[in-house]
Each structure stands twice: as structure tokens, then as C-alpha cells.
Amino acid sequence: MGKLAAVPREEEEMNTRAALLPLDAPRAVAFKTRRGNFVYHFRRLAQADWQQFFQSIVHQTVQVKGAREQVFETESALLELVDRTVQSVDGYGDLSKLKDWKRALPLQHRLAAGIALRSVGETASRALRPLVCDLVEVSLDANWGASDGKTTLYSGLIHRFRNPGIADLKRFNFESARVRVTGSADDGVTSYPARQAIAMKIYDDLIDSVDGYSVGGAELSGAAEIKREMDGAHKAAAALALFSQDDEITIE
């Protein structure tokens, strides 16, 4: 799981909150450039928005006469996500006379906003988890919302999962290996499935509890409520972290 690829990157330019992350609060992304300060306001992102985003990411290997080329393209998916969910923007003056104000926004700004929207990843530096336990804990850091023109960083968002069974692992590995090959065996295109989309589904099957999130001002609790309310990008990041192995083993 990569680190946050957030805009702004400088931690001192962000608000760091210990409060609960309000899943149902209006969502905003703030950033600044040499031209000024900008804020993008979004509607709440639904599970379907994230499913569509993850499935729009292009990850392919193209093979032509023995030569291979990797294609990994997320920008189109990010732009689609932003254009579909942004409701208003600050910092550009009066946009009411434009025919299509969303398309008129600078491409780099829309991409930056999209990157910030999906900026969630496993907490980089944290104490080792217990080795044996009934529930497996994953900690996330995420950008969410903005206040005073600064994006807010939430750290240490906890997701606790039931230990995955072999059937869960098989399902994850099977779904991850379900590549689509088009063309011939000699000149073919391999399209890889979006692992995040798979992870979102597996999250719902294994999640037990979370810390650090709220809906309607109350702390999020109970598996049913978590499945319904949790942000799709957070689901994907937490479930992928669950299946990632980071413990190096040496036989002695």
C-alpha cells in the first residue's frame, strides 16, 4: 500500500485531526497553486462511484511479436470520478456563465482533487500488531474534507477484521487472477482485474468493527452499519492491507 499521494503534500499545510472522520459530512479538497487557493466540494461518494472508478483504471500488458508493454492509466478514471461527483468549486470566480463549468476547470486541478479524494493508505509507521489475535487490525491514514482552506488528514483509522479463512483467501486470489486475454496467444492483451474492486466486496464479508469514523455525529458501529456507510476507497485500502504480507520470515 503506497503512502498518501495527497495535495498538498506538506504536512504543515494540512490540518491533522484526532476527531472522528464524518463519513456523511460534505466533502471538500483544498489546494493551492501559484495562481491562488482553490477548494473543490463534492457530494458524498457512493460505493457505486468507487466501483466505477476502480473498474475504469486501465492495467494491461500488451504483447506484440514478443515485445511487451505495460499500460497503467488512472488519470481518465480520476477525471471521471471528479467530474461525476464535484458539486461546486471556490477560487475561480463566477462560473455561472460557462456552458460546462466542470470541463472548464484546469485538468491538473481536477486530477489533483481526484488524487486527494482517493488518498487513503495504510498507516506508514505504527507499532507492530499483535501476532495472534481474534481480530486482525488495519490502520489507515486518509485525507478527508477541508477547513480554513486546508485539507484535513485523519490518522490511525482502525478497521478490525475477522481472520480470513482459506475460502476468503482463495476467493481473493482467484478474483485477482481472473485476467482477460484478448487477441491471440502470440499477440495478445492481458487486462488485469481491479483488485480494489475485489477488496471492497471482501471487506463487507470480513469487517467486524472500526474506530475513528462517524455518521450523523455518532460513532460508526456494528457490521451492518459499517458495510452500508464506509467509504469505498477506505474499504479497498483496508482489505488490501489485510491481505498484504509485510512480515519477513527467516528459517533458523
Added chain:
Amino acid sequence: MRDLAMLRRAAAEFFIAGFVAPEVARILAGTPPELQEAARASLSPPRTVPDGGFVWIGYLIWLERVLEILDLPLTAVEVEALMVLKSERSKFQAAHPACPHCGMPNEAHALRCRECMGEIG
């Protein structure tokens, strides 16, 4: 992946790649870092099948190992693919018999093991 012919080719290439891997690793260990990528490309056997075939092979190898220790329900696609993998492994093993001393596979015509240098046959 439902293309069993492609899977068969991928399996054959996968086993050959595994066969030459120790030799490639030995050569790469003595190759300067800046030349390793080019050396790996020239030493590794060519892959003639789209990468998707090898992704599926990787899953099947994992599945085989799991099935050695417990039962799992399988789909028809998995069963067919596992049969192809088994058949290709048998062909590979017939063409690359194991050294009686160290167990490493060798070319069928080899007189000495490429790993332990012990006499074969």
C-alpha cells in the same frame, strides 16, 4: 482463463523458466547491477504467451499447494486448468529427470547433474 491451449503453452514455458532460473541467478549474481536487466532478458527463455497466462499459472500453483493439505470446492474451470498443469508438469519431468543425488531436474541426455555435478544414469 478458458483458453486451455494458451494455458498449456504458458505452463510449459513456466516450467522451463523454473528449470533455468538457478543458472540465471548464478550468472546475475556476478553481473554488474546496471547490466542485470539486459542480462536477465537475454538469459531468460522467451515468453510467447500473454502475461495473463502466467498470472493464472501462479494462481494454480498456489491452489495446488493448498489442495495438498485441505479440501476446497473447485470450479470446473479450476479443475480443467489443474489437469492441464499436471499434464504439462508430467511432460516436463519426463524430459527433465531428477538427479538421483540431489533431486534437481536435468536434461534427459545429461551425464552429470548441472547442480551437484554427480553422475547420472
